[in-house]
Amino acid sequence: MITSAIKLSRVTKNFGQTEIIKGIDLEIRDGERHAIIGPNGAGKSTLFNLISGRFPVTSGSIELSGEDITEMDPQSINRKGLSRSFQITNIFPKMSVYENVRCAVLWGLGYKYSFWHRVDGLTDASERTEEIVELIGLKDLRARIAGVLTYAEQRALEIGVTIAGGARVILLDEPTAGMSLTERNDAVDLVRKVTEGKTLVMVEHDMSVVFGLADRISVLVYGQVIATGKPSEIQENSAVQEAYLGTEQK
Amino acid sequence: MMNFAKNNFIWIILVAVFLVLPHVFSQSFALSLMTQMAIAMIFALSYNMLLGQVGLLSFGHAVYYGLGAFFTAHLINWIASGVIWMPISLVPIFGGLCGMFFGFIIGVITTRRPGTPFAMISLGIAEMVAASALMFTAFFGGEAGIDTNRTAGGPLMGVSLSSQIQVYYLVVSWCIFSIIGMYAITRTPLGRMANAVRDNPERAKFLGYNPTRVRWMSMTLAGFFAGLAGSLYIINYEIVTFETLGILESGRVVLMAFIGGIGHFWGPIIGAILVTFLQSALSNYTEAWLLYFGLLFLVIIMFSPGGIAGLIAKHEPVMRANLLGRLVPSYAVVAATGAAMLLGFVSIIEMIYHVESAISGREPMNLFGVIIDPSSSVNSWLVVLFLFVVGTTFFIKSTRIVGKAWEDLGPDLQSKGLL
Amino acid sequence: MLSSGLTLIFSMMGVLNFAHASFYMLGAYAAYQVGYFTGFWPALFLAPILVGAIGAVVERYGLRTVHKFGHVAELLFTFGLAYVIEEIVHLIWGRAPVDYRVPASLDFTIFTIFTTQYPAYRAFMMAISVSMLIGLYLMLTKTRIGLIVQASLTHPDMVEALGHNVPRVFMFVFAGGAALAGLAGVLGGNLFITEPGMAFAVGTIIFVVVVFGGMGSLPGAFVASLLIGTIQTFSVALDYSFVNLMHLVGLEITSESMFYGLSTITLSQLAPVLPYMLLVLMLIFRPSGLMGNRET
Numbered sequence: 001m002i003t004s005a006i007k008l009s010r011v012t013k014n015f016g017q018t019e020i021i022k023g024i025d026l027e028i029r030d031g032e033r034h035a036i037i038g039p040n041g042a043g044k045s046t047l048f049n050l051i052s053g054r055f056p057v058t059s060g061s062i063e064l065s066g067e068d069i070t071e072m073d074p075q076s077i078n079r080k081g082l083s084r085s086f087q088i089t090n091i092f093p094k095m096s097v098y099e100n101v102r103c104a105v106l107w108g109l110g111y112k113y114s115f116w117h118r119v120d121g122l123t124d125a126s127e128r129t130e131e132i133v134e135l136i137g138l139k140d141l142r143a144r145i146a147g148v149l150t151y152a153e154q155r156a157l158e159i160g161v162t163i164a165g166g167a168r169v170i171l172l173d174e175p176t177a178g179m180s181l182t183e184r185n186d187a188v189d190l191v192r193k194v195t196e197g198k199t200l201v202m203v204e205h206d207m208s209v210v211f212g213l214a215d216r217i218s219v220l221v222y223g224q225v226i227a228t229g230k231p232s233e234i235q236e237n238s239a240v241q242e243a244y245l246g247t248e249q250k
Numbered sequence: 251m252m253n254f255a256k257n258n259f260i261w262i263i264l265v266a267v268f269l270v271l272p273h274v275f276s277q278s279f280a281l282s283l284m285t286q287m288a289i290a291m292i293f294a295l296s297y298n299m300l301l302g303q304v305g306l307l308s309f310g311h312a313v314y315y316g317l318g319a320f321f322t323a324h325l326i327n328w329i330a331s332g333v334i335w336m337p338i339s340l341v342p343i344f345g346g347l348c349g350m351f352f353g354f355i356i357g358v359i360t361t362r363r364p365g366t367p368f369a370m371i372s373l374g375i376a377e378m379v380a381a382s383a384l385m386f387t388a389f390f391g392g393e394a395g396i397d398t399n400r401t402a403g404g405p406l407m408g409v410s411l412s413s414q415i416q417v418y419y420l421v422v423s424w425c426i427f428s429i430i431g432m433y434a435i436t437r438t439p440l441g442r443m444a445n446a447v448r449d450n451p452e453r454a455k456f457l458g459y460n461p462t463r464v465r466w467m468s469m470t471l472a473g474f475f476a477g478l479a480g481s482l483y484i485i486n487y488e489i490v491t492f493e494t495l496g497i498l499e500s501g502r503v504v505l506m507a508f509i510g511g512i513g514h515f516w517g518p519i520i521g522a523i524l525v526t527f528l529q530s531a532l533s534n535y536t537e538a539w540l541l542y543f544g545l546l547f548l549v550i551i552m553f554s555p556g557g558i559a560g561l562i563a564k565h566e567p568v569m570r571a572n573l574l575g576r577l578v579p580s581y582a583v584v585a586a587t588g589a590a591m592l593l594g595f596v597s598i599i600e601m602i603y604h605v606e607s608a609i610s611g612r613e614p615m616n617l618f619g620v621i622i623d624p625s626s627s628v629n630s631w632l633v634v635l636f637l638f639v640v641g642t643t644f645f646i647k648s649t650r651i652v653g654k655a656w657e658d659l660g661p662d663l664q665s666k667g668l669l
Numbered sequence: 670m671l672s673s674g675l676t677l678i679f680s681m682m683g684v685l686n687f688a689h690a691s692f693y694m695l696g697a698y699a700a701y702q703v704g705y706f707t708g709f710w711p712a713l714f715l716a717p718i719l720v721g722a723i724g725a726v727v728e729r730y731g732l733r734t735v736h737k738f739g740h741v742a743e744l745l746f747t748f749g750l751a752y753v754i755e756e757i758v759h760l761i762w763g764r765a766p767v768d769y770r771v772p773a774s775l776d777f778t779i780f781t782i783f784t785t786q787y788p789a790y791r792a793f794m795m796a797i798s799v800s801m802l803i804g805l806y807l808m809l810t811k812t813r814i815g816l817i818v819q820a821s822l823t824h825p826d827m828v829e830a831l832g833h834n835v836p837r838v839f840m841f842v843f844a845g846g847a848a849l850a851g852l853a854g855v856l857g858g859n860l861f862i863t864e865p866g867m868a869f870a871v872g873t874i875i876f877v878v879v880v881f882g883g884m885g886s887l888p889g890a891f892v893a894s895l896l897i898g899t900i901q902t903f904s905v906a907l908d909y910s911f912v913n914l915m916h917l918v919g920l921e922i923t924s925e926s927m928f929y930g931l932s933t934i935t936l937s938q939l940a941p942v943l944p945y946m947l948l949v950l951m952l953i954f955r956p957s958g959l960m961g962n963r964e965t
Contacts, residue, residue, distance in 0.1 A: 092449040
């Protein structure tokens with residue numbers, strides 16, 4: 001039996017009168033790379049915000065590895081082993097690259113709110129931070145203030161900060177958006193590298209990235225999942241083709 | 251041993267400076283001024299734990315300072331009457347714990363939201379405490395305050411606190427302890443996360459941290475050091491009134507932290523020294539010192555939000571590149587024009603004050619060593635006005651020269667990888 | 670009245686103005702000075718305009734520079750400004766109160782309730798405040814100017830693209846808020862007392878009113894100012910203490926009792942603390958205030 005990493009049951013979300021998410025049932029399997037695609041405004045980012053606890057759901061339930069996380073706040077969900085990135089780069093702009101990553105490392109190593117450990121003396125934290133800074137290719141820029149990095153570097157840092165806590169389930173919101181072709185290839189390699197052995201859910205617009213990375217794909221249109229399956233199945237799915245061609249016609 | 255000295259260079263310097271100072275400035279005025287500075291340093295640094303480290307702009311920090319002072323005052327009086335025994339030198343710990351306790355309690359309410367709401371709530375609470383202080387006369391002593399006797403505990407290892415120099419060394423020991431303590435806290439996981447929460451509380455949430463909790467803990471710790479500073483205040487002055495926990499005192503610490511620079515750990519120390527000095531030195535010479543002070547504050551907010559420490563830090567890469575010499579000519583021009591502008595401005599203000607004042611208004615005054623009579627001589631007004639206008643015009647021009655000098659440095663700094 | 674000016678600035682620009690009470694003070698002094706030459710009635714109009722102009726200058730050359738450093742810097746700027754204005758007032762008018770009086774034409778009793786005489790000037794004050802508030806409310810919600818102002822706050826870029834000068838809108842809003850405070854100063858200065866400390870005295874209480882009413886809510890500020898005014902007036906009048914209360918139910922607290930000091934505090938002594946206590950309670954139970962919905 002394949003266990004599920006995330007399981008959404010009949011999840012809905014309203015903003016005022018508008019129903020953005022209209023009853024989603026979705027299962028992300030443990031250890032898979034799952035891509036969520038769909039036209040603009042379909043509710044992809046909202047879905048991420050619901051899973052990670054940024055917004056409360058209107059109805060329905062969300063489980064993380066069999067545990068109900070529907071009502072939890074973001075920090076509790078993170079502690080359960082789910083970490084996410086943001087579509088609009090969301091890092092600590094006034095701190096250095098190294099500090100950014102180290103902040104993300106600390107909770108996972110159990111240092112919590114400690115004010116009795118000297119942070120530079122925590123060899124496990126330093127080692128893990130070094131590792132990740134190297135992994136995301138920012139070793140030479142480790143002392144640079146995050147706010148002055150280039151866009152692609154900030155995106156890499158965003159991913160680094162997301163995975164640094166050692167979460168098992170990673171949610172990436174458009175990791176390659178706005179990048180040039182070469183930057184995008186680097187980003188794909190990076191995503192593949194850092195999610196080795198983990199569960200990955202990602203929102204992505206670029207189809208080459210999606211088909212290159214994902215084990216399975218879900219298509220979200222107007223707040224509903226219209227299809228879920230392997231990339232080849234999705235390509236042939238008539239409903240998906242209709243949705244996409246339909247949107248392109250206008 | 252060498253290694254130790256190298257790693258802790260700055261601390262050793264700090265301790266040495268504190269120890270040597272009273273031998274350089276041994277007049278009692280200087281000594282008490284330095285004692286006040288040391289207390290102000292602790293207070294300003296504890297304030298910066300909030301504003302600089304977690305980004306909480308508090309207008310009620312004197313609450314913890316004042317309450318620490320009041321509780322300590324009562325403790326000392328208890329010691330004096332023999333209810334309990336405790337060496338006075340250790341009393342600041344108690345004051346710190348009081349401050350910590352109130353930081354903890356008040357923090358529950360205030361730390362939920364950062365930014366403007368926090369500022370307003372802190373102000374409201376400060377007002378409430380200050381107003382209550384006048385009500386509960388038994389504890390706060392009403393308008394007269396509470397007085398104590400610091401020598402009451404008797405000597406401990408030869409320290410009886412009967413002379414100002416002993417008080418100075420006691421305060422300085424605690425000051426060093428606090429500076430090191432507060433610096434150490436910035437280097438802990440909590441201290442790092444405080445910065446993270448300041449920069450981006452939302453992201454901190456998605457890393458497993460509860461921003462409210464981080465703020466609350468910082469507030470509690472800041473309360474400790476503020477209370478400790480309050481204890482030293484009562485040991486130094488031997489009297490405390492309700493004004494110590496009032497809005498003006500809270501405002502003073504905002505000024506100190508901001509003028510010194512909130513972005514750097516050392517900033518508030520610079521601010522504390524400068525503000526305390528200006529307060530006692532300027533107020534001897536001029537009635538308008540508060541005006542100068544407020545203007546200094548505004549100028550810093552508008553043109554150098556990093557404070558004095560920020561200005562210094564900006565020059566660090568230039569210094570490392572050994573290019574400081576290239577800035578000197580432009581700075582000299584600015585200094586000269588700035589001095590002319592300041593001289594004119596200060597003269598105008600001082601002359602207005604002089605004329606306004608009912609007692610001395612009709613008499614000549616001594617302005618920077620020149621005797622003039624502003625009430626009868628129109629020429630003197632014209633001269634200072636001219637000085638001010640011309641000074642300002644050229645000052646604005648010369649700031650462009652500085653900008654140009656910095657621009658010219660850019661490529662050189664970049665080529666050395668220091669920008 | 671005063672708080673409506675503050676609320677205007679806050680809700681419209683998201684800037685909390687610490688110097689607001691200083692504008693109030695400037696209004697009173699300006700009215701005194703202008704009134705000295707022209708009499709009360711012209712001063713009633715000229716003084717607020719003067720204060721508004723000062724506000725505009727402050728916004729243009731001060732706040733706008735600081736704006737890019739964020740809200741905290743703006744807050745601190747107005748905080749420093751309050752210091753400076755107070756000192757400038759010292760400089761120009763000295764430290765003693767100035768002789769700014771209620772005009773003779775309004776200095777009579779309009780009617781008498783029970784034994785309290787109600788001066789005509791207070792009625793005049795009320796009339797102006799209320800009409801000002803209603804006018805303000807209508808202007809913000811019903812006119813084109815109001816719409817532009819509101820839109821400038823929420824979508825500055827878009828409004829700019831539509832061809833409006835957003836910084837100038839902000840400047841006028843700030844000036845408007847300052848002018849309102851100035852008007853309050855004109856009206857309040859002669860009823861109470863015009864002295865350098867007056868800004869400080871009234872400054873914190875308007876904060877309570879604004880937070881209590883809900884930041885950025887005009888009707889909220891109005892209700893809150895009435896409520897707090899009433900509470901303060903009544904609690905001063907009620908000279909009862911806990912001892913009296915216990916006496917009523919048959920218990921005597923003697924002066925030896927441990928809490929005697931605490932229980933002799935009368936409600937009237939509590940009066941200065943009450944608004945702040947209310948504020949803190951409000952913040953615990955309903956952080957957005959009475960009618961507020963603005964999250965900052």
